[in-house]
């Protein structure tokens with residue numbers, strides 16, 4: 001982040017502001033913030049995630065789909081895992097309707113747990129934030145002994161519903177385009193959401209570095225043409241992985 005922030009002119013980065021809408025004309029795009037302020041530029045790249053307001057203005061209301069899967073996330077400090085043999089970089093356990101994916105985020109320091117379970121197995125009205133660890137343990141009650149030992153060390157966990165959208169046939173409109181989850185949100189079972197966003201960013205930077213002014217819309221079309229076939233395949237692949245692993 002610091003590296004990126006250093007590479008743009010002072011004063012051009014505005015944090016903590018909410019984009020409300022935009023208007024474009026032949027010469028540029030004006031973004032209106034929730035505060036009422038306006039910012040004008042040559043290009044607008046909507047990188048605002050699965051609930052993108054830019055996408056909604058471009059394409060109208062579109063459905064998000066729930067995969068009926070919840071993902072638990074938890075971290076365990078290494079000293080709690082001294083008696084569990086987890087020296088591999090990553091471990092995967094697959095069971096009916098569920099997966100357990102674990103790895104060291106900081107070797108010999110912090111261990112990360114991602115556990116997907118059927119949505120029906122979590123007994124609470126809202127599962128958007130922290131969850132009852134007993135629900136998690138119940139979902140994996142007959143798991144392999146080493147994994148059970150590891151799960152006994154989890155103290156708190158967070159739950160996220162796994163949502164996705166279908167691939168779309170277009171995401172560039174004049175001087176406005178989308179990238180990352182705003183353009184192609186997917187379930188995380190190929191571990192590709194952020195990776196595809198990074199590829200988008202590199203491609204946008206490359207096409208825009210060659211043009212200025214009136215040629216911006218054409219460059220954004222090139223970006224989309226280069227990226228959309230690949231992200232569509234990855235979105236479909238991620239959904240296929242859900243079927244394969246659950």
Ligand SMILES: Cc1cc2nc3c(=O)[nH]c(=O)nc-3n(C[C@H](O)[C@H](O)[C@H](O)COP(=O)(O)OP(=O)(O)OC[C@H]3O[C@@H](n4cnc5c(N)ncnc54)[C@H](O)[C@@H]3O)c2cc1C
Nearest residue numbers: 017018019048049053071180181188191192193194195197
């Ligand atoms: C459990 C889980 C595991 C995952 N594992 C992996 C993995 O291993 N590898 C991988 O590549 N990907 C993984 N992903 C996917 C990855 O997290 C996402 O694809 C990635 O975060 C998308 O990045 P983004 O910048 O497009 O969107 P987001 O991360 O959603 O960021 C959007 C940003 O826009 C801001 N925003 C939204 N609306 C507005 C507005 N109106 N005005 C101003 N700002 C706004 C938000 O505050 C946010 O900061 C995983 C996801 C999950 C849920």
